[in-house]
Amino acid sequence: MNRLIKSSILLWASIFISLVSAEITIYEFDDPELELRFNNLSQELRCPKCQNNNLADSDAPLAVDLKDIVYEKMNQGQSDEQIVGFLKERYGDFITYRPPVKPSTWLIWFGPFVLLLGGFVIILRFVSNRKESTIVKAEVAETSSADLISQWAEEAESEVDSIRDSENQKN
């Protein structure tokens, strides 16, 4: 009995899930490769109405229309470039999340690498400066301590000499 209830719940749940998923996947493909291309493209294209959504995630009427167009054109055998070109003619570079490389987008394409390179240069210069300065300091210290020792030795000797002289004079 218990098993019967469990299995009927499972059955109803699976029917419900299949109904829900049927509502979401409207686009059917015979060719799995086409389906993959469609999924990739609709994730890379941006919905002009709901600006931070891609077409795949958006249910806005315009996004649905644009997905229909992508689906149609793909089944007509058009390439991804042709389809993106068609949409760019109407909605501009905005339509894609992958901006083209041109002077006005150089900053976003190359800026991070320039900053990274700049950081490396600054670190390299910092490290080499530090090495040089420690070496110089060490040399200065060595010579001065050697000098000091010999100086002290001379002073000590002359002091010993003077003490001996004074003792000799007393005697």
Place this chain on the structure above:
Amino acid sequence: MSESGQDNSSQNKSDQNRQLLFLLPLLLFVAMAVLLATGLGKDPTELDSQLIGKSIPGFQKTLLFSPNKTISEKELQGPALINVFASWCPACYTEHPYLMQLAQSKAVKIYGLNYKDKRDKGQKFVNDLGNPYDLILFDDNGRLGIDMGVYGAPETFVINSDNQIVYRHVGIVNLDVWQNILRPRMFANQEGSASKSTGQAAK
């Protein structure tokens, strides 16, 4: 004596370099602030139209009030406005009284594009609020809208006397928008051919 003098000057120089190094973050900050500040005033939901300077896209569409009559882009003649509206668009109700005023003043021809609407609802909208349009295209599937880069309603396109799209306004049209934005652009090419060529060069 002379050696220590040299040491001092080189030390001054490295101090200067160090000062410049401390200034670098400040300079970077100022540059970033300027860059970001220029973007602050802009409305990110307002996209530039890709059709500026191009002709009206080709189409075959029925009229809202005569489902059996199909017309093409050749039957439109600028200077005119093409107003994209729909019964589902709240801002279109706000905009409509001014379009009525504008049409009554006979200052400009207005074409309507009933965008992604049900035919009966579109007809009701115009019947209830009045008809400022010379003719109304019925774009039930929204494909003409997509060809024109429409991404919402209301939008208003300015067509010059050569049937070229010269401007696209996103949002409602009112007296201020008409006088300061739409009208100057619509008649820009009628203020002499010299200003036309410079105007196009500036774009």
